Amino acid sequence: MPNSLIEVKNLKMYFPVVSGILVPRKVSDIKAVDDISFDIRRGETFGLVGESGSGKTTVGLSLLQLYRPTSGQVLLEGKDLCKLRGSELRQVRRRMQAIFQDPYSSLNPRMNVFDIISEPLGIHHIMSPREYRRKVEEMLTLVDLDPGMISRYPHEFSAGERQRIGIARALAVGPEFIVCDEPVSSLDVCVQAQILDILDSLQTRLNLTYLFIAHDLAVVGYMSNRIAVMYLGQFVELGTRDQIFEKPLHPYTRALLSAVPIPDRAAEKKRQRVVFADETSGALTPSNGCSFAPRCTVGDEQCHEAVPEMEMREAEHWVACWKS
Amino acid sequence: MAGTLLQVKDLKTYFYMPEATVKAVDGVSYDVREAETVALVGESGSGKSVSALSIMRLVPYPGRIVGGEIIFDGENLLELPEKRMRNIRGRHIGMVFQEPMTSLNPVLTIGAQLAESLKVRLGMDEGTARQRVIELLRMVGIRDADRRLRSYPHQFSGGMRQRVMIAMALSCNPEILIADEPTTALDVTTQAQILDMMTSLAQQMGTALLLITHNLGIVARYADRINIMYEGKLVESGTADDIFSSPTHAYTRKLLECVPRIDKKRSRLAAS
Structure with a gap:
């Protein structure tokens, strides 16, 4: 049994849909995350891909307990985080941090770099305020920023530099686990490459474990050891990077991969495209079975009637599909 | 070889800010031939969008086109009176923008917005315009077009809105369609469907496509020729086959x- 840092069991995160102004009542639920189970192993990067609205971010926020899950367990070294409250929860949060997508809105424009990076130190009472300055300078050096910039404000930095500040803030409290939620999607390609390399080298140096969320399959493939593919709140496939990219089993994974254009003319000409029904193909009949069935090209009646469970097809490779 | 449709010669568009002059486009030349797809590639701030807006003469203040020529159909667009330019926009050169939500009017129905340009530019009456709108919506892959034209933009998803934008840009059969990052805000699957639809429509209609993007994958998949921009200048141009097989410029x-x-299996990326 590999060494799991985080184990997620039957995680569900539903958001109520409320209707009525005078007497609001719950009319239904939006099942943003619907019964998923997986583990994240110490030192690995676990990638999460899927289209917008598939629930990737909700998974990340539920692990951090920024959303309290509707049901299920999130175990950090065997301890269920969903049951923790108050100071107990705060202690655990020191071990898990997040890096967000937009380096413009995730940094407070009225705080300078020192305030931004030292704020979590104060919240977690990690050291005496006299030591903050030294710590902040150390963190800036860690992400390849000049410690001389300590009293500058976010607007004085480029997008890539701001993202480094975000990374420094996340790492200041010495976490083991980081949720990277689309950390490079708003950056230019060359800056993307720099941030990915920093994340990569920090992982080795500080023995970090990442949950890496992105909609860009190439980026997730570059960073991750294992990858889960999400569709409408559920995992449809889970495997190692090579299994997902070279031997994808689920029709959705195949369609997703084939939609990604490759920046190589020769390779692009040789490719075969997998198509599936899109939003314009009329009313998609909801199915009682597989959630992908209405858009699937290989499905039949069975797929519309019964929900496929995640099954292991070979070591590490899981898929939820009747037809593959 | 097909004839040249649009020629941009030594275009210079500068932004006059209080503190400094920003040379967003600084001496850029390229051309677009009939019925081909030309890509303009670069990172943000490289001047690719400004160069496209310059073609339409829609450069926002404090930007100004300070030099160069844009030859379309034998005329220099930069010298045309505004009234004639208005006839070129939409009628001869169509444009699709990145953000379909902000480019559509939220208080008008999709049908009304599409019909507007047909009525104004082609002088169609209400009934003919309506028929043509339905046709256009079907063309870009929107089902139930006769019902959907009564919808408002917020009732459409991002992908559907971008389809509407493409329908609008193609409504007057322009010779050139300029698409500025048309799929950047969309999911990969939707992106592939929309670009497939747009390029095949352009091909059917014989419309040339000037595709502005930062995504080299898209360029590899759809473009015939490529121009690479960096800091307001063109650093490399050539056929897609040449640039991908033997790029010469360091950038x-x-x-x-x-x-x-x-x-490809993991290999280190060229950072910094």
């Missing part, structure tokens, strides 16, 4: 090495 090589690829 082009760097761009290609920066991008992780799904068909």
Whole structure:
């Protein structure tokens, strides 16, 4: 049994849909995350891909307990985080941090770099305020920023530099686990490459474990050891990077991969495209079975009637599909 | 070889800010031939969008086109009176923008917005315009077009809105369609469907496509010729086959090495 840092069991995160102004009542639920189970192993990067609205971010926020899950367990070294409250929860949060997508809105424009990076130190009472300055300078050096910039404000930095500040803030409290939620999607390609390399080298140096969320399959493939593919709140496939990219089993994974254009003319000409029904193909009949069935090209009646469970097809490779 | 449709010669568009003059486009030349797809590639701030807006003469203040020529159909667009320019926009050169939500009017129905340009530019009456709108919506893959034209933009998803934008841009059969990052805000699957639809429509209609993007994958898949921009200047141009097989400029090589690829095992990216 590999060494799991985080184990997620039957995680569900539903958001109520409320209707009525005078007497609001719950009319239904939006099942943003619907019964998923997986583990994240110490030192690995676990990638999460899927289209917008598939629930990737909700998974990340539920692990951090920024959303309290509707049901299920999130175990950090065997301890269920969903049951923790108050100071107990705060202690655990020191071990898990997040890096967000937009380096413009995730940094407070009225705080300078020192305030931004030292704020979590104060919240977690990690050291005496006299030591903050030294710590902040150390963190800036860690992400390849000049410690001389300590009293500058976010607007004085480029997008890539701001993202480094975000990374420094996340790492200041010495976490083991980081949720990277689309950390490079708003950056230019060359800056993307720099941030990915920093994340990569920090992982080795500080023995970090990442949950890496992105909609860009190439980026997730570059960073991750294992990858889960999400569709409408559920995992449809889970495997190692090579299994997902070279031997994808689920029709959705195949369609997703084939939609990604490759920046190589020769390779692009040789490719075969997998198509599936899109939003314009009329009313998609909801199915009682597989959630992908209405858009699937290989499905039949069975797929519309019964929900496929995640099954292991070979070591590490899981898929939820009747037809593959 | 097909004839040249649009020629941009030594275009200079500068932004006059209080503190400094920003040379957003600084001496750029390229051309677009009939019925081909030309890509304009670069990172944000490279001047690719400004160069497209200059073609339409829609450069926002404090920007100004300070030099160069844009030859379309034998005339220099930069010298045309505004009234004639208005006839070129939409009628001869169509444009699709990145953000379909902000480019559509939220208080008008999709049908009304599409019909507007047909009535104004082609002088159609209400009934003919309506028929043509339905046709256009079907063409870009929107089902139930006769019902959907009564919808408002917020009732459409991002992908559907971008389809509407494409329908609008193609409504007057322009000779050139300029698409500025048309799929950047969309999911990969939707992106592929929309670009497939747009390029095949352009091909059917014989419309040339000027595709502005930062995504080299898209360029590899759809473009015939490529122009690479960096800091307001063109650093490399050539056929897509040549640029991908043997990029000569250091910046082009760097761009290609920066991008992780799904068909390659992990190798270090060329950072910094």
